Amino acid sequence: MAKLSIIIPVYYNAGEILPLYEDMKEKALDAILAEDDDYEIIMIDDGSQDSSWEEMNAVFEKDDRIRLYRHSRNFGEHPAILCGYSYCTGDCAINKAADLQEPSELILDMFHKWKEGYNVVLAVREAREEGALQQFFANFYYWCTRKIAFPQMPKGGFNIFLIDRRAINVLLNMDETNIAIEGQILWLGFKSTTVPYVRKARQIGKSRWTLKKKIKCFMDMMFTNSDVPIHFVGIIGGIVSLISVIMILYYVIKWAVVGEPVEGWTSMFVLLLLAFGIIMITLSILGNYLWRCFESVKRKPVFIVEEEKTHESTQED
Numbered sequence: 315m316a317k318l319s320i321i322i323p324v325y326y327n328a329g330e331i332l333p334l335y336e337d338m339k340e341k342a343l344d345a346i347l348a349e350d351d352d353y354e355i356i357m358i359d360d361g362s363q364d365s366s367w368e369e370m371n372a373v374f375e376k377d378d379r380i381r382l383y384r385h386s387r388n389f390g391e392h393p394a395i396l397c398g399y400s401y402c403t404g405d406c407a408i409n410k411a412a413d414l415q416e417p418s419e420l421i422l423d424m425f426h427k428w429k430e431g432y433n434v435v436l437a438v439r440e441a442r443e444e445g446a447l448q449q450f451f452a453n454f455y456y457w458c459t460r461k462i463a464f465p466q467m468p469k470g471g472f473n474i475f476l477i478d479r480r481a482i483n484v485l486l487n488m489d490e491t492n493i494a495i496e497g498q499i500l501w502l503g504f505k506s507t508t509v510p511y512v513r514k515a516r517q518i519g520k521s522r523w524t525l526k527k528k529i530k531c532f533m534d535m536m537f538t539n540s541d542v543p544i545h546f547v548g549i550i551g552g553i554v555s556l557i558s559v560i561m562i563l564y565y566v567i568k569w570a571v572v573g574e575p576v577e578g579w580t581s582m583f584v585l586l587l588l589a590f591g592i593i594m595i596t597l598s599i600l601g602n603y604l605w606r607c608f609e610s611v612k613r614k615p616v617f618i619v620e621e622e623k624t625h626e627s628t629q630e631d
Contacts, residue, residue, distance in 0.1 A: 406477065410474065467500060558585065
């Protein structure tokens, strides 16, 4: 008998918790039990200030396989998933968004793929029922990720994935502060496969995945997994230096052969501004690497659990 852990980060998902559980039960959970396997659901409230925690407690009463954890504040989706890995007891674990945009049938499909012998199963988006602008930026993000950090990143990207116990243990031992968990999973190199799906449009609530969080996620992915930015500024610096040498030689030859004095400060001023701009960009890139090193050295916890609720602890009380 195999046991599947389903990890659900929750952040301002009031109104979605009960429909999510009923959808999973109808399309996946009952089927898992019918196959003589088992499951557990781990829900992590990542600092919601709405009624998400109360709704999680209501669902908790419906299923003795549900366990609840509440963060002291908002740490982010990836630390919440890592929290789930820390407490899960399954042979493998899958993360599930609470916004009902991923079909619950994925749980069963990915679980079956794991049974075929794969360590990692990625749910890859083959299409999105979303606006053209949102699709463009999502595709651009994953294109940049493939070019800069991970060439193996699927074209449609992924943020739903199943990993086995060995992969879970490796992730927990990595002890990174700025987590880009998709990058970590791709870095593992374990035997993997994909399951395609169509991402649905959101019907309840609104996304809290802000532009600021998206930029931070991309920067964490880039600065923790790639040295391309350093090579990029090196190339730009080399090009600017070459242009400067050519210009110096040009004006020296012009003065020595033609006898024409060098006039005008505009070109020099522009070159100085360009040089200073490149220096500031270089310092910013180096600062991002150094800041992540500093954050890692401080060894602050990635998440803090303020409250937990399990059926075992409830029975003891």
